[in-house]
Amino acid sequence: MSTATLERGLNALREQIDAPVAAFFSSCVNCGMCAEACLFYTETGDPKYTPIRKLEPMRLIWEQEYTIAGKIKKLIGLSEPVTDEMLEQWQELIYASCTLCGRCSLVCPVGNDIAFMVRKVREGMVASGNSPPDVQSAAIRAVKIGSPMGIRLKALQAQIKHIEADTGLKIPVDVEGADYMALLSSMEVINFPEYVESLAKIFKEAGVSWTLCSEAFEATNTGIQIGSTDIARELVQRVVDGAEKLKVKYVISPECGHAYTAIRWDGPNLIGRPFPFKVVHILELLDELRASGRISTKDPSGEPVTFHDPCSIVRKGGVVESPRHLLDMVSTNFKEMPDHGKWNWCCGGGGGVSANTDAEELRTRVFRRKKSQLEESGATTLVTACANCRLVIEEGLEEYNMEFPVTGLTEMLAEHLVTKEEA
């Protein structure tokens, strides 16, 4: 990457301004309703976290360079320029106190998609050298090593060996012509290898032809989180190259929120062409297997269980019903949290926040929102479908001394799966 400068940052912001952005800024009347949708405001009461205010650097550029009145004001010296100091000051607002959860975008009375614009401002922050060092290092590891957590192929191979030895299941790698190529998040490789085991078990029963790709197994995309199109493109390209090499028909996005955004919605736009394969989220695929009768479950649990909707999969991804269908397969006592589905509250660690040590204290504070949601749900077990949400929630629960087991939905389904031997 070339050296970051203020000028490059401002240019990056200019490049991000399109008709929707101009329509959004033209419509904002500073009513402040977005604050009430944002857990960083509701849990701290600090007005500086008001979502629309986080966009001030881009709003200034838009006003000064893309509106008649703003151009006149700038000409006669009545406007405040965007400076390096301002961008530095905004780092906390753009990275530590925004998870790109998109709840504000659903609440704004004039219809502003604020999260869409925060993502755009991040491009300017990266280009001007104002992104947080932790997220920067994760992005560098992702580009150089292939994983933001620094996990190499060897680590995955070791996990595969373990799983195969323990279970007798086969984890296919680099199988050309398989129907599905599964992606994983680093967290699944290291923290939750149960996910890989569950995939192998379910796909075996359902007769799904699948494979992992040794050159493209990482699904997460730090370029999307930090706000660098260049990095995001490079990481997506690896997946596309892997899928094209193995000639698969589908790529499966794992239980990870932003990975789905990256590969499903941003991917083709990043590489500038439609994909020759389809992208499905693992929950969509499992729901399809359920609907076509290729998988069935046994002994559904009667324990009260609730579901945390990962923002990127539900509100920003449209996978709303699938997890509920699947939960009904494994539980007879599913309880929705207050504010669920597209209205769910973020775990507080999305959009790169969980990788940012500057955000740790704040993240713990705002976890109170999830805590009270869980308490009101009346459930005793939490199921989710994102490795990052899961880790963040587990840490939050520990911080608040709450006993609340958390599990992944794919894993839970695998536990209740009816196998051929049994049938």
Add this chain to the structure above:
Amino acid sequence: MIEPMDFLLWVRGTAFDVSLSIFVIGIVLRLFEILSLGRAANLAEPRGTEFGPGMKTILTRNIPEAGTFKRQPLTVIAGYVFHIGLLISLFFFVPHIQLFAATFGFGWPGLPTPIVDAATVLGIVGLLAVLWNRLTNPVMKLLSDKEDYLVWLLTFLPLLTGYLAYHRMVDPYPLILGLHILSIELFLILFPFTKLMHTFTLFLARWYNGAMHGRRGVQS
């Protein structure tokens, strides 16, 4: 010294024509300014459509989400009250409709003046509540800039002067009627270049929001 009658004739004549022209040309320019920026074609395979969900969001954003409403009822209620008061007094006062008919060649039935009068009071009270909210609510206080107070004043003055004129509370009458028309002209001239533009651009904003979410299969 300008006579009140001459002042009234001037604001009803030249000043009205000039401000109305600025209003219309300004709005067209601003909309062009926004739409000409365009947006990149989306290459990701859609899950849903754009047009329908976009149109639906234009309607649904009139109703706040229940939880958000509970946390900030004053903003919503005061906002509703002043907008409704303003729209009724602007579009359903018979002399206003006659002016529209004379300018654009078409009109519509008005409402009885006591109703319009009550709406004007609602509008004024609503706007005062909005101002109080802006000055005291920590979020709005931090967000607000000079322009927010300017557009508040631009909206408040026509209601206030209209009320004073209708009730003959200022003598001479041509003076207050002239001031009422002048306040509207200020509103018209500054409308395209301030946040008052949200009246039109919110349709674009809501549509884009609904369309972008709709494409992903989410009704926003």
